[in-house]
Amino acid sequence: MRTIRSxxxxxxxxxxxxxxxxxxxxxxxxxxxxxxxLALVDRARKSxxxxxxxxxxxxxxxxxxxxxxxxxxxNRRDLALLRERGVDIVxxxxxxxIYPEGFETYVSVEKMTQTxxxxxxxxxxxxxxxxxxxxxxxxxxxxxIFGQKDYQQALTLRRMCLDxxxxxxxxxxxxxxxRDGLAMSSRNQYFSPEQRAEAVCLIIGLxxxxxxxxxxxxxxxxxxxxxxxxxxxxxxxxxxxxVAVTDFETFAPLxxxxxxxxxxxxxxxHGVRLIDNLRL
Ligand code: AMP
Numbered sequence: 652m653r654t655i656r657s658x659x660x661x662x663x664x665x666x667x668x669x670x671x672x673x674x675x676x677x678x679x680x681x682x683x684x685x686x687x688x689l690a691l692v693d694r695a696r697k698s699x700x701x702x703x704x705x706x707x708x709x710x711x712x713x714x715x716x717x718x719x720x721x722x723x724x725x726n727r728r729d730l731a732l733l734r735e736r737g738v739d740i741v742x743x744x745x746x747x748x749i750y751p752e753g754f755e756t757y758v759s760v761e762k763m764t765q766t767x768x769x770x771x772x773x774x775x776x777x778x779x780x781x782x783x784x785x786x787x788x789x790x791x792x793x794x795x796i797f798g799q800k801d802y803q804q805a806l807t808l809r810r811m812c813l814d815x816x817x818x819x820x821x822x823x824x825x826x827x828x829x830r831d832g833l834a835m836s837s838r839n840q841y842f843s844p845e846q847r848a849e850a851v852c853l854i855i856g857l858x859x860x861x862x863x864x865x866x867x868x869x870x871x872x873x874x875x876x877x878x879x880x881x882x883x884x885x886x887x888x889x890x891x892x893x894v895a896v897t898d899f900e901t902f903a904p905l906x907x908x909x910x911x912x913x914x915x916x917x918x919x920x921h922g923v924r925l926i927d928n929l930r931l
Contacts, residue, residue, distance in 0.1 A: 652730075652733065652734045652738055652739060652740070652741060653739065653740045653741070654730065654740075654741045654743055655740060655741070655742055655743070656742075656743050656744060656745065656748070657744070657748060658744055658748050658749070658789045661740075661742050661744075661789050661790060662789055662790075662791075664740060665789075665790055665791050668700075668701055669791070673699075673700040673701050674699040674700045674701070674793040674794070675699050675700070675701045675702075675703055675790065675791070675792040675793055675794070676694075676695035676696070676698045676699035676701070676702055676703065676792055676793065676794040676795070676796065677695070677703045677704070677705065677786065677787070677790050677792035677794070677795045677796070678691045678692055678695050678702070678703070678704045678705070678738075678795075678796050679704075679705045679707075679782075679783060679786050679795070679797070680704060680705065680706055680707075681706065681707065681708045681709065681722065681837065682706040682707075682708060682723075682724055682725065682726065682729045682837075683722070683723035683724065683725065683729070683837035683840065684706075684728075684729045684732050684733070684837075685827075685835045685836075685837065685839075686827050686835055687798055687800060687826065687827040687834070687835035687836070688704075688798075689732060689736050690798075690824060690825075690827045691796045691797070691798060691824050692704060692733065692736045692737070692738055693736070694796050694822060694824050695794065695796050696737055698793075698794040698796070698820070698822065699792070699793050699794050701739045701740065702737065702738050702739050702740075703738070703739065703740045703741075703742060703790055703792060704733050704738045704740075704741050704742070705741070705742040705743070705744070705786055705790070706726065706729055706741060706742075706743050707742075707743070707744055707749065707782065707786075708722050708724060709749075709778055709779070709782040710746060710750070710778075711750070711757075711774075711777070711778030711781060711782065712774075712775050712776075712777075712778030712779045712782065713775075713778070714772050714773065714774060714775060717772070718838075722837070723837055723840050726743065742786070742789070742790060749782065749785060756781075757777050757780075757781045758777070758780040758781045758784040758811060758815070759776070759777045759780060760776065760780055760807045760810050760811050760814070763803070763806060763807055763810060763902050764776035764777070764780075764803075764807055766803075766895070766904075767803055767893055767895055767915060767917070768803045768804070768917065768926065769803070770893075771892050771893065771917060776803075776804070776807050779804055779807070779808070780807060780808065780811050783795075783808055783811070784811065784815070787812075787817050787819060792819055793818075793819065793820060794819065794820045794821075794822060795808075795812075795819050795820070795821060795822070796822045796823075796824055797821075797822070797823055797824070798823070798824055798825075798826060798827075799823050799824065799825055799826050799928070800826040800827075800834050800835075800836070800926070800927070800928070801926070802823075802913060802915055802928045803902070803915065805823045806902050808821070809821045809823070826927075826928075828854070831851045831854075832851055832854035832855070832858070833847075833850050833851050833853075833854060834853075834854065834925075834926075834927045836925065838923055838924070838925065839923075841922075841923045842920075842921065842923060843921075846920065846921040846923075849885055849886035849889075849920060849921065850886070850920045850921075850923075850925065851885060852881075852882035852883070852884075852885035852886035852889050852918075852920065853882060853889075853916060853918060853920070853925060853927045854927060854929070855881055855882060855884075855885050856877070856878035856879065856881040856882035856916070857878060857914060857916070857927060857928070857929040858929070859877055859878065859881040860874045860877055860878050860881075860914055860929070860931075861929060861931060863877055864908050864931050868908065869907045869908045869909070870907070870908070871896045871905065871906065871907065871908060874894075874896065874908060874914070875894040878891075878894050878914070878916065879891055879894065882918070886920055886921075888920075888921065889918050889919070889920050890918060890919045891916065891917070891918045892916075892917040892918060892919070892924075893915075893916060893917055894914065894915075894916045895914070895915050895916070896908060896912055896913070896914050897912070897913050897915065898912065898913070899911055899912065899913045899930055908931060909931070910931055911930065911931060912930070912931045913928055913929075913930050913931075914928060914929050914930075914931065915927075915928040916928065
């Protein structure tokens with residue numbers, strides 16, 4: 652496994668691989684890797700000749716007061732995991748290489764970033780689309796893979812790739828969960844064991860919603876209330892930011908539940924902001 656830090660060297664390595672007729676798959680990450688990230692790596696290995704992963708904690712996608720400085724970082728551990736999983740090249744740029752002095756060019760997807768995560772975290776998606784556009788420009792992959800866990804992010808980036816004609820196959824891979832159902836997340840590290848046990852409240856709420864839908868419930872409001880009350884039985888202090896029902900493909904808000912619809916939510920569990928979703 653090669654580790655490359657400079658964007659120029661990364662682009663050079665890509666040119667050589669392309670000249671040798673190789674196809675490339677990219678998995679962008681912010682490190683603090685877990686099985687969710689590694690499942691994307693597995694998918695990448697099946698999708699192209701060469702597997703590339705990037706690790707970059709992107710400052711522009713964190714708002715003021717968010718956890719940019721405290722975000723878990725452990726490159727040694729991450730590199731060992733990626734090597735073990737068969738990654739060929741890790742791109743590990745520094746902030747000054749991605750955002751050179753005087754940086755002032757951003758990429759924004761306009762409409763679909765206004766709601767849910769975009770409304771809760773102003774500027775977040777502009778940071779995400781900008782860094783991913785840049786990673787795609789540097790690595791020019793044939794395939795890029797994101798997780799459904801960050802569903803609005805995945806749809807936003809897919810929109811960007813379409814709109815800006817990135818010649819890349821865009822894959823959205825399923826959410827990997829812990830044994831009890833909690834969606835794997837780098838932020839789960841922030842919990843004490845007692846808090847961690849209660850973090851399962853979100854998927855418990857979502858699964859109750861799916862059960863109610865199967866039993867005939869179609870009201871968006873009722874399902875939102877059910878999710879909140881079920882979650883509170885496990886974690887009485889959970890604070891929801893939103894529960895939303897959207898069309899899975901178009902992200903349009905739905906007035907009634909239907910098969911294939913997406914339920915997304917964000918909540919603070921013991922002060923840690925988590926998101927999760929479930930498709931009906
Ligand atoms: P992050 O390092 O949190 O920016 O995530 C990097 C990529 O991993 C994104 O495409 C995420 O959607 C994806 N990801 C994070 N957690 C999971 C998970 N539990 N299952 C599947 N993909 C995930």
